[in-house]
Amino acid sequence: MTAVVETAGIAVRGLGKGYRSSVALRDCTFDLPAGRVAALVGANGAGKTTLLTVLSGLLRPDAGEFTLRPGERVAFVAQEKPVYKHLTPRVVLQLAARLNLVWDQARAQAWLERFDIPLDRRCGQLSGGQRTQVALAVAIGSRPTLLLLDEPLADLDPLARTEVMRDLLSEVADSGATVVMSTHIVTELSGVVDHLLLLAHGTLLADGDLDELLAAHVMVVGPRAQESPVRGEVLWDKHLDGQSLFLVRTPTTPVVSAPWVVRPVSLEDYVLALLSATRKGDVA
Amino acid sequence: MTTVTKTRVGGGDLLWVAWRTHRTSILVTSGLVALAAVGMAVVSRYFVAWASSLNYPTYRVLEQFSSIGLLFALAAGMFWGAPLVAREYELRTHLLAWGQDVSASRWLAGQVALLGAVTACLAALAGVVSGVMLERVPKMGVDTIRVFERNVFEAAPQVQVGCALFAFALGVAVGALTRRTLPAMAITGIGFLGVGEVLARWGREHYLPPVRSFEAWSPVHHPLVPFTALPVDSGYADANGVPMGDQDWGCGGRNGIEPVECLRAHGAAGRYADYQPAERVELFRWIESGIFLVLAAGLLLLAWYWLRRARRV
Known part of the structure; x- marks a missing residue:
């Protein structure tokens, strides 16, 4: 529990959504404090897109409900980064200006100029990465207080990824907005996000403040062994030729005797461990 | 601050969005229909002079010409109605359009209002021109025409407008349900021709007690x-x-x-x-137009309801 009282940004209760042949989201419950930058992480098909689309208001859930801050302005950038291919970025921004209650033309246009996106070339002639920038500009121009991004970095080159992440957060997060960003590329999230939502097969595996989550776990590494020398719930283990690794949930940093070593858990360790544990089988 | 704030996205905004996304298509289609109308008027003028010298019931040809309005209705259904929602789904642009501060159903209302109004105007033009063409027929030595026959009955603005709006609405509804442009176009075309055929063959004669x-x-x-x-x-x-x-x-x-x-x-x-x-033909034309308009309204309601359900994106 956090000691600091934070305003609830999103409160999700028992959210569920199924399609004809599959369940996309099952009994999801979590609270995301306002102003957080949350990573929504999970394997392909884990329900990330469904959760974001429900939160955006475009999809009605089958079960459960969610509440946003009163007066929350939501912007959603879908995975496909859709823009009208027969229109130019300039016109796409004009459409967005008409369709939004709040619009900051200078901000949206500045975003496109910063990334050298031609304003008067049809979107169909732009590259995937450039179209992503147009979709992002629409979201930024509407000055959201809740920004939902579905795989925002997928079509961008490595350099642009870093720049987009940095600029996006300074544009949006610094204004106190909440950001939820889905991805399956965990490595790029370190230092950017401060909250984690981990989904597998439509079920929420873990959620909470990133530092707290990571601090509550350790990676115990040592010679090949059947059991971890550290007390606590073993969330994941891996056994190599001469080595065993255990991811253990423990409230305090344990003391182990050599040759065992206790390492802090990185975001990548944590996510990969939890996801590979679910892949092996039991998600109830 | 460069931020512009409004309390409501108005109807004018929605119409502007519809206009800006369909501008080219609206202008090209309107140009083609206007051109066809002028062409028909000119052709019918000289055609009458030429045909009356031949003493041949060439009004049949004129009748076929007058079916241009039905062609337009078919096109309005297949090329404006069917893709209106289906193409948004296919290209995923509905996530952009409906992801702003306007609900899908209001967005649809704006699109339908603009394209529906353009459809109605062009259909009315086609109806007036084909009516004018057929009025020349008696001057060609044929004293009487069978006004209830196909292509003659329909050669009136009110029927054309009803037909075209029905075709358009059918396209919108089928597109919203199938979410696929090509199947929606095919179903719309077949459905429109089918309903027209059913009304002409089995419906029309029962509009009033004979x-x-x-x-x-x-x-x-x-x-x-x-x-x-x-x-x-x-x-x-x-x-x-x-x-x-x-x-x-x-x-x-x-x-x-x-x-x-x-x-x-x-x-x-x-x-x-x-x-x-x-003598009842004018009344019957209004009745048929009314039937088409009621069907169109029902189909648009269905599409509107379907979009509001938001069960799938």
Whole structure:
């Protein structure tokens, strides 16, 4: 529990959504404090897109409900980064200006100029990465207080990824907005996000403040062994030729005797461990 | 601050969005229809002069020309209606359009209002022009036209507008349900032609109770139905003029002509015929237009409801 009282940004209760042949989201419950930058992480098909689309208001859930801050302005950038291919970025921004209650033309246009996106070339002639920038500009121009991004970095080159992440957060997060960003590329999230939502097969595996989550776990590494020398719930283990690794949930940093070593858990360790544990089988 | 804030996305904004996304298509189509209208007017003018010198019932050709309005209705359904929602789904742009501060149903209202209005105007133009063309027909030596025949009945603005709006609405609804442009276009085309055919063949004659004419047996046959009217039913009637139904009395007879004595013996006092007189054609056109408009409204409501359900994106 956090000691600091934070305003609830999103409160999700028992959210569920199924399609004809599959369940996309099952009994999801979590609270995301306002102003957080949350990573929504999970394997392909884990329900990330469904959760974001429900939160955006475009999809009605089958079960459960969610509440946003009163007066929350939501912007959603879908995975496909859709823009009208027969229109130019300039016109796409004009459409967005008409369709939004709040619009900051200078901000949206500045975003496109910063990334050298031609304003008067049809979107169909732009590259995937450039179209992503147009979709992002629409979201930024509407000055959201809740920004939902579905795989925002997928079509961008490595350099642009870093720049987009940095600029996006300074544009949006610094204004106190909440950001939820889905991805399956965990490595790029370190230092950017401060909250984690981990989904597998439509079920929420873990959620909470990133530092707290990571601090509550350790990676115990040592010679090949059947059991971890550290007390606590073993969330994941891996056994190599001469080595065993255990991811253990423990409230305090344990003391182990050599040759065992206790390492802090990185975001990548944590996510990969939890996801590979679910892949092996039991998600109830 | 460069931020612009408003309390509501107005109808004008929605219409502007519809206009800006469909501008090219609207301008090109309107140009083509206008061109076709002028072309038809010019052709019919010289055609009349040429055809009357030939003493040949070339009005048939003019009738075919007048079906251009139906072609336009078909195109409005297939190329404007069907892709309106289906293409948004296919290209995923609905996530952009409906992801702003406007609900999908209000967005749809704006799109339908603009394209529907353009469709209605162009259909009215097509209707007026085909009506004008057909009015030239009597001057071509044909005194009368069968106003209830296909392509003649429809050659009026109110029918064209009804038809075109129905086709458009059918396209919108089918597109919203199938979410696929090509299947939606195919279903819309077939559905529109099918409904038009059903109304023309089996519906039109029942819009109002028909007029009945009766003729007692007489050596000379007079036509019971005026040439220009729409025949509905005919047969034998008893002495009170009441139809006797389709009975086979076994009177024999050849070539469909049954001996009068035999028929008289079974109580048949003469022949009757039910028909819709040609004077009713304007009224019937309004009725048919009304039917199309009611169907169109129902289809648009269905599409609107379907989008609001938001069960799938």
